[in-house]
Each structure stands twice: as structure tokens, then as C-alpha cells.
Amino acid sequence: MNKTAEKIGFTKIATAHNSSDNVETVLLNFIKGAGIKGLSGIPIRRNNIIRPILCLTVEEIRKYLKTNKIPFRVDESNLDSDYERNFLRNEIIPKLKQRLNPRLEEKIRNTSKIISEINSFVEKQIDRINSEAVKYDGKELRVNLKVISELDKSLLSIFLKSAVENNFDIELSSENIYALIDLVSSQTGRVVHLKENIIVSRERNELVVGRIVSAKTQKAVHKIKAGQKLRIDGKAISIINVNRKMFKFTRNKSVEFISGDELRNVFEIRKWKEGDKFQPIGMKGTKKISDFLSDEKISPIRKKEHLVLTNSGKIVWVIGLRIDERFKVTPVSKKILKLIITEK
Template sequence: MKHFEQKVIRFIDEKNLINKNDKILVALSGGPDSVLLLNLLVKYQKRFKINIGALHINHRLRGVDSREDERFCRLLCESLNVTFYSVRKNVKSYSQKYKYSLEESGRILRYYELNRFADKYGYNKIATAHNSSDNAETVLLNLIKGAGLRGISGIPYKRGNIIRPVLCVTKKEINSYLKFHKINFRVDLTNLSSDYERNFLRNEILPVIKKRLNPSIEDTILNSSEIFRNADCLIECKVNEFIDDVADFSGKELKIYLNKLPELKPELIPELLKTLLKKNFQMQVTFDDILKLKSLINKESGKNVNLSSNISALKERNVILIGPYIRDENFQPVNTEVGKEVQINGKKLCIENCERPIKFSNKKNEEYIPADNIDDKFIIRRWQYGDRFYPLGLNGTKKVSDFLNEEKIASSQKKKQLVLLNNDKIVWIIGLRLDERFKITNKTNRIFKLCLR
């Protein structure tokens, strides 16, 4: 059992987790891992010259058992002569309020309280009892469920003020040590049932893999995690070198300058896009999002794609505009053509061949456009975040959004506004304003009439 302790001490030294005079707050659940961690740190506190306290967070998920856990931790700390803190949090109500899973809520509250207590009582480090089995499960589960480098980097042995001194030993090694030294702990029954996927991996997959493919898979994956974490770190650095040159974020809309991208290695672009989306829209970026964005880079201006989390991206000439789009729950784009009448929002829109001479009117629901070099297929759709057009009579472009604001369209109506497109160009903000590019000139031969009745 000396070997076990040496392994942990060597890990702490190698990774430089503990310095002289550290004040360390241990996250103490009462389960085997945290009980072991506390015992070891206490045993070696003189060697490390450290101060130790422990915080128990009562998640109030298991009634009497939760109170018993707390009592157990208090008594353990008394017996070890460790300062004990405890706090009760209602994980269930937090989970219901913020729509996180119970596990996620527990995690958030735990780290929040650990940091709060550390700050309040002057602990410069927080120690959690994650072990190499937890790490292997995390890495494998993330790989199986879909992950980038961050996902398979596993649990870091050090992150900010958080240290994980027993990350180098397996759950099994911990249990043997506790048994050998007759150290008591609490069995958290929720652990055995709450996280279905993790438990399936832990209880059914990993044991077989260990038996048949690699008995020391935890060590193997811990080593690999470190390689992956290093790589992730390097790429993050590299992306951050470029990120401010390549894009601007206005608070709502992200602009990616396409002429800056060729300066980057192509392999870096997916990571850059991912970081930009994550950073500015706090979204869970999928592989599909990145594929769509990447393909948009080489598409013609005016094309757009919908990403996950209600974010959409629009290609303009030298820039990609990204922002939240208004989810169009009631109106799907409608194809129409010359000679056809379409029912929209209780009115009829028709596009007709039109004979000269035209009687121009002031009616905003009637417009004329040149038919000469134009496709006779049209699309009617709601305007999208990022849409721009050339308002008739104005020199240059304007965002449809801004135009609608200037027209004092009520915001409830604004999102319902329809536009008519020809070949991806906005022809008409329907019922409001024609596009300058579709103005009748003295060179116009044939004419279409647009009409909303």
C-alpha cells in the first residue's frame, strides 16, 4: 500500500500540484474517493507543509441519507482534525429553474460553493477527488458521443485553483487502499443509478475492455489525455492569435472577413469558426455547423445557412454575417413564378406579364420590374437576419432589419415581413419598397407587374 501512496505523491510532485504553505479546501462528499483524498492529504500535510479544510455540499437529493452523509463528513473531519464546512443546496429546484440535468446542476452548484468558501476562508486551492477511472470514462464517453479535442482531453489535473491529486489512481486502487487501511466511507447509491450512459460504460463496457484489450486502460488514457490537452491548448493559442484580425462582433452580429482567412492554415479554419461561434453566441457548436459554415465560404453571395441554436449565417461578398435568426414557425418559403397567384398572410401575391404603357401609381402594393434579364422563378420568404437590399432611390445597401425599423414596423409585424427574391436577390420588400436593382429604366423592354391584393 506504500506503493499507492508513493504513486500519488509522485504525481503531485511531477505535476507540481501542491506548493509549500498552500491552503487547500477538499471537496468532501463522503464517498470513497474524497475520503481517500482527505486522508492522504492529512497524512502528508507535514511533508507538503499545507493547511487543509473540507467542504461538504449537501445536495438534499436523498433525504435521510443526505443528512447522514453530512454527519459522516463532519465526524471524519473532527477525527482528522480538519476544519469542516458544510452547505445545503437544493439541486432539484436549481435544476428545474435553469433546465439543467441534476448532474449538471450538482456540478455547477458544487464548484460555485467550493469557490465561494475558498474565497471566504482564504483557501488558495481546491482539491477534488477525480480518479483515473473517472477520466477514462469521460474520455471514452465523449469520443463515443462525439467530441473534439477538448472532449477527449479528459479531466485536467490542474485548472485554475482546482487540483486533482488522485487523478493518477484507479477507482479499484482507491477501494483496495481503503479496505486495507480499514477506512470507512459512505456509499452514494445515486452514483450507481443516476447517469445512465456513464454507468453503462463503467459497469458493462470498461470491465470487458480491461479484461480483453488493456488491463491498464486508465493509465493509458490518462497519458493520452495529457497529449490531447496539450494539443488543444496549442490550437487554442493559435486560434487566439488570429481571432481578432479575422472577425468582429457587434454584440449581436458576427462578421467574418473572408479575405483574412487565406492567411490561416486550412486545418485551423474549422477550429477558428468553432471558437468564434462558441465565444460570441455561447452555442453548442456541432460538426455539422462547421461543415455548413465552411461550405458557405466558397458559395456565392446571398446564400445563407441555418446553424443550430437558432443562429444563421449569410454569405456576402467578402464577409460572412452570423447572427440569431427569427425562427419562422408559420411561414415556409414559397416558390412562385410569372402568371401564378400565391396566397400569403391572407392576401394574394401575383407576378404578371405587363403591357406598356404602365400607369405608375403611388400604391405600395403594386410595383413594376424589368423582365428582360431575369429568371421567371421567384421565392417568397420571411426576411432573415443579415438580409440586405438596395432600397429604391437610395444609393447603396441597407439591412432589411434597419429598413423595417425606419419604416416603423411594429416588432411583432417586423418578424413576419415577407420579401420577394429572384435568383437570391431581394426584389421587393413586399408591400413596402422595391429594390434599386429592379428599377424600370428607359432601356427596359419587357415588364413584370408585382401585385399584392
Template sequence: MKSIEQKVIKFADNYKLLQNGEKILIALSGGPDSIFALYFFEKFSKRFGITLAAAHLNHMLRGKQADRDEEFCKRICAEIGIEYYSEKYDVAVFAKQNKISVEEAARKVRYDFLLRVAKNYRFDKIITAHTMDDNAETVLMNLIKGTGLQGIAGIPVQRDNIIRPVLALTKDEIISYLDNYNIEYRVDKSNKDLKYERNFIRHKILPLIKKNLNPSMEQNIFNSSLVFKKASDSLRKLKDEFLVKFVRFGEEYVIIELSGLQAENESLLGEVLKDIVVNHFKKEFEFKDYIKVESLLEKPVGRKVILTSNLEVLKDRKKIYIYPKQNSHGLHLIDVKAGEVKDITGKKISINFIEKDKVKFENNRDHEFISADELDNNFVIRKWQTGDKFFPLGMKKHKNVSDFLLDEKIPAFIKKDQLVLLNRNQIVWIIGLRIDNRFKITEKTKKVIELWII
């Protein structure tokens, strides 16, 4: 048993997981792994110079059994004199409301709870008792799903303030330790339910691998996952540098400079696309999406592909654009009177009279002021049309709206839906971009109109 304890101590020291004087919160389910973590770190709290507390979330998935788990955790903490926090949350309802699996919902709700407790009560770190078995299951599951290098890097030893020192041990070692010291723990019957992906891998696939191929599979996979983690970190660094140098993020679209996808960076395309789709657009990204974009790069300018998440990718001369798939709005003429707010294609456009002394100019194209001395109260909003002209602010000659949008480098998929504001058949504002010079405010201006995109 001493060797098991030394494994965890050495692991925690090697990775510098715990610092003297820290307050540590242990995620306590009542199962063998978290119970081991509770007893182990209580036993060695003086050695590490830490103070402990535990937090238990009742997922309300297993009725009375879940309630008994909660009571068990509360009793154990009271017996060994450790501060205890708990909460109940209906995970099944949360999963249904957010259209995600119960497994995913439970994980999100659990981590939100732990992070909230840690923040509210000023804990420095959270210990989750993931084991070497959990890591093997995660690596294999991610490999099957095709999640890429980051996925097969396994469960991180530390992520922000969450640490996992029990990754040093297998499940068998933990059970052996608890049984040796007659330490009580709970068994979650749902962990044997094969409808859950992880349980199928745990009970059906991994035992066969251990029996027929490698009895030390967990340790070997863990060692490999550490190597993959270093490779993943290196790749992430290169990807982050690429994003800064060659990617521009707009509110409604993302631009990737094709000059960045030279031979030395070509292998980064998949990671860059995944980062953009998942982190910027909050969508799912699949391997077949990568194949679609890779093939698009070989096609003529103007071609586009649609990703599984309903994002469009358009190839331009020197760039590719990524944006939500657009619907045809069929917008014609919309009449607006001064003093009204109109909701158009998801944007609220406001036109109001304002006192001249209240005008405050700012560097905001969505908020403009114009002279109303030569205007009436009746405005029209429509899409720009071929042949439209206006006098851009600061210019004394007219310019085609088409040329203006080209000079502004407005992407083609946005350009076609650009709105203009008219009064007496004259363009007064290319909405969100530029007012007409003929209607700028001067010292002689008497009436002022404020234009807003809200």
C-alpha cells in the same frame, strides 16, 4: 502505501499545484475519492505548507441517504479538526427549470457552490478528487460523442483555481489505501445506476477493455490525454489569433472574413465555428453544422444554411455572416406621438421633447437629438423602401437610403429590416444609424426632440 502517497506528492510538485501558505478547500462528497483527498492532504498539510477546509453539497437527490452523507462529512471533519461548509440544493428542480439533465445540473450547482464558498471565505484553490478512472471515462465518453480534440484531452489537471492532484491515482489504489488504514467512506448507490451515461461506461465498457485489451488502460489513456491537451492548447492559441484577426462580433451577428480561411487556416474552421456558436450565441454546435458550413463555402454568394441551433449562416462575397434565424415581422406603418415609447421588433423606441439646454451630444447612434421647429407631434415608423431618400447628417445633397446602408456595410439580412422614422412624410432618422441633416440642432433651434433606442 508509501508508493501511493509518493505518487500524489510527486504529481502535485511536478504540476506546481500547491504553494506554501495557501488556503485549500476540498470538495467533499463522502465517497472514497474525496475522503482520500481529505485524509491525505490533512496528513501532508505541513509538508505542502497549506491550511485545509472542506465543503459538501447535498444535492437532495437520494432522500435520507443524501442526508446521512452530509452528516457523515460533518462528523469526519469535526473528528480531524477541519473547518466544514455545507449547503442543500434541490438539483432535480434546477434541472427541470433549466431543461438540462440531472447530471449536468448537479455539476453546475456543485461548482457554483464550491466557487462561492472559495470566494466568500478567501480560499486560494479548490481540490476536486477526480481520479485516473474518471479521466478515462471522460475521454471515452467525449470520443463517443465527438466533442473534438479538447474533449479527448480529458479532465484538466488545473483550470483556474481548481486543481486535481488525485488524477495521479486509480480508483483501485484509493480503495486499497483507505482499506489498509481502515478509513471509513460512503458509497453512493446511484453510481451504479446504468441510466446515467458515465455509469454505463464505468461498469459495462471499461471493464471489458481492461480485461480483454489493456489492464493498464487508465494510465495509458491519461498519458495520451496529456499529449492531446498540449495539442489542444496549441490549436486554441491559433484559434484565438484567428478570432482576433479575422472575426468581428456584433450584437446580433458575427462576421468571419473569408480571406482568413486560406489553406494554412482551413483546418481551424470547425474550432472557430464552435467557439462562436457556443461562447457568443450560447448554443449547441454539432459536427453536422461544421459540414454544412464547409459545403457553404463552395456555393455561390447569397446562399445560406441553417444550423441545428436555429442560427443562419450566409455567404457574402468576402465574408460569411452568422446570426439568429429571423422571422418576417410584417411591419407596415406604426404611428407614434411625441412623448410615447413604442415596442417594435424587440426594441423600445422613445420620442420626447426636451429643453435645449439639457442636450448632451455623445457618440451613441441609439441616442440622438433633432430640431423640432419644422416638425409636428405625429411620427411614423416603418421599414425603409426602395426609392427612399434623405440628407445624411453633414451632407447637403440627398442620398438613397439603399446606397447609404450599402456604404455603412450593413449586412443584407439586417438591411432588409432597417427602420426609418418619418415626420410629415420626410425621413428624420435612419433609426440607430444617422439623423437627417435638415433636422440637426443649430443655434437657431428653439424646440428639441430626443430620440432613444432603449
């Protein structure tokens, strides 16, 4: 509908949702355990969607049509109670009106309106908290714990649900939300697995949310030769032959120099795997990549995706962090290679 409206130059799309539809929606959401947003019902306006007859019941609409002799059509599928909404409309609501309250729809509409006003207030608070606490780079969501740690539990649960669902396009269960609330006050390093490969880790001052890469992606190996540039996961990695005059130590972890004297011309880039070890420059012994990344305060999400540069099976560079002591440039190095990583 949006494409059609744009094509013919219209700015609004009007739907025929009515008050009875709204009552059904609120009841269905209530039965399924929705929060205040779900119990607010169908909004009269959302972006370019408007619902001009949302204030009228089905009975009022039919009465108007009959009085004015306007023909209308009844969708026969609405009579099939195998569908949950039809079951509610055809069998449950009539009995509730008959046995409990003839003005059921009116009462639910009024309650829904009150809840909608409360939800509007809450959403403004959530927007404020988002602006102060949330940073999202398209891959990893970071939530400042100092901002949210003093929030009321009910507001905290709504905020966490909104932050994760809006950025990762998933629907959290109540169990997921309770786990996130517990994580806020738990110890550093704890990890919670949600759904669809989404994990959340408790860092020192942040909650970090991200998606774990698939096993297939995890095993990918890319070959690169000296003099080439390779683009992987939004990064560009280059290996350049340089002469000694161009060699200069730098604190920039995106640029490293290594001795190529004992290395083959073909390198491999892959994600690290369990059991990988290397000898960080400046150290005498080896260290597991897993422990090294933890010491570098790399979040569990980023940690899973971290790349290493290898040669003949040996790790030469934990990319963007540290080279191996065995391949550092020395006064007798004849072949010097410059390693560079940049964001695309």
C-alpha cells in the same frame, strides 16, 4: 461553489475527480463524436478549479483508504447502470479490460495526455486567429475572410466552431461546421441557418454571424411624438421641432431634417416588413425597403432588425440611412423636424 469560495475567502476549489473518471469522460466523448478538446479529457486545472487526485485510479484510492483504515462511503447511484456513465463504468470498461487490454485505463490516459498537448497548441493558434480575424459587438460577430481563407481545413473547422460557440453559447453539430466551411469559399450573399435562430451570411470580405429576432419582437410598434425621445434596442431616437435657422444639411446619417407640414404629430417606429416601400430622397420612383437595405450592404442579421419611422402608414425615414423624398425640407416648408438616432 464559486459563491461559497468567494464568501469565505478561498481562491481554489478542489474536486475529487480521479483518473478513472477521466477515462470514462474520454470514452464517452469519443463515442459521441467529440473533437480533440473533448478527447483531451478532464483538465487538472481550469481557472480556480483544481483536481489534485486526477492522477490516481479508483483502485489506488481505495487501496490507500483501506491501508490507512480511513472510512469512506460508496454512492449507491453509481451502481445503477441505467445512467450512461455507470453503464460504461460497470459493464463496458471491465469487458474491454478483460478481452482486449488489462491496461486500458493507462493507455487511454496516455493517449488523452498526448491529445491534450496537441489541443493546447491548437488553442494557442485559435487565440492568435481570433485576435486577427474576429470582431464582436455583443450582437453581431464578424470574421475577416482574408485572415481565415488560407487556413488548413482542420484548423478552420476548429476555429469556426470555437468562434460561434463561445460568442453565442450554442453547441454546433458536425453538419453546422461543414456548412460554415463551405460558406467561407461560397459566393457573396449566401446565408446558412444554424440553430437557435443563429444565421451566418457570406459578405464580400467577412462572415457575419448573428441571432434573428423573434416574430413577436419583429411586430412591435412604438409610438413617438414630436418633442419626445424613445429608447429602442440600445438606441435613442428623438424628434425635435426646430426653426429654419437651425436647419442645415449634413452628411451625418444619424441626423436628418424633414418637413412636418403634411404629417400628423404622432409617429410610429417599427421594424420594416416585407412589402414596405419608400421613395429614397433624390429618386423619382419608389423602392422596396428590402432592396434598399441590400444596396446599402446591410448584413442579413442587421437587415431583419432595421427600424423605420412611419407617419399615417407612410415610411418617413429608414432610420439611420435615408429619408423619403416626399418629406424633405423645401423653401416653402413651414414646420421643420429634426430626426436624431444615437447609441445609448
